[in-house]
Amino acid sequence: MSTTPNERLRGLLEPLVHAKDLDLEEIELSRAGRRGLLRVxxxxxxxxxxxxxxxxxxxxSEKLDxxxxxxxxEYVLEVSSPGAERPLTEPRxxxxxxxxxxxxxxxxxGELVTRILAVDEDGLDTEVPGVKGRKATARRVEFAQIAKARVEIEFSRKDKKEEEA
Structure with missing residues (x-):
């Protein structure tokens, strides 16, 4: 039973990533001219x-060598965190x-712009912001109802630490 290059790389790299208490979200293997490009x-x-x-x-890099x-x-290795606009695909x-x-x-x-308040195994408890002076409203969204999800960039967002204080 053969495995794909991504599966082999995942098996090789996952222990290193988990040892740092991180999740291996994605491995991208592509070409950049004559070089390979590995994004972790x-x-x-x-x-x-x-x-x-x-x-x-x-x-x-040491493990791959x-x-x-x-x-x-030759190959280029990039290790980074997900970008701000990465799709939300897993409950975590x-x-x-x-x-x-x-x-x-x-x-x-349709689409819904809402703030996540809590997450459980079935879905999200959210708050839909009020528009034009209206109050925000609570809304439950099950994972089965979500086709795609992405974090919205907020430039004036309150930090969690500020909200807890």
Whole structure:
């Protein structure tokens, strides 16, 4: 039973990522001219610091050099956290976005911009912001109702720490 290059890389890199208490979100393998390009996307509930990405990048590079996982050619390795506009696809992504404004594309059609208040195994408890002086309203959204989801960028968003104080 053969595995894909991504599956082999995931098996090789996942232990290194988990040792840093991070989740391996994505592995992207592509070509950049004559070189291979390997993007490793990691995340955690607390986010990922730049120093952690740099340290993990060194460890991954050493591991890849010990094996033939990237073949004989040159390659570029990028280790980073997900971008702000990454789609929310796993329940843990929604948990990490608690308190954030999200845009949900609904399976029944239409979209909803709402703030995630809580997440459980079945879906989200949210608050739809009020418009033109109206009060915000609570809304429950089941995961089965969500076709796509993405965090909305807020420039004047209150930080969770500020809200808790």
């Amino acid at each position: 996307i990691v995340d955690s509930d607390e986010g990922v610091e730049l120093d952690t990405c740099a340290e993990l990048s060194r460890e991954i 010990e094996t033939d996982a990237m073949g004989e050619g 992504h929604y948990v990490r976005a608690t308190g954030r404004l999200v845009k949900l594309q609904l399976t029944e059609g």
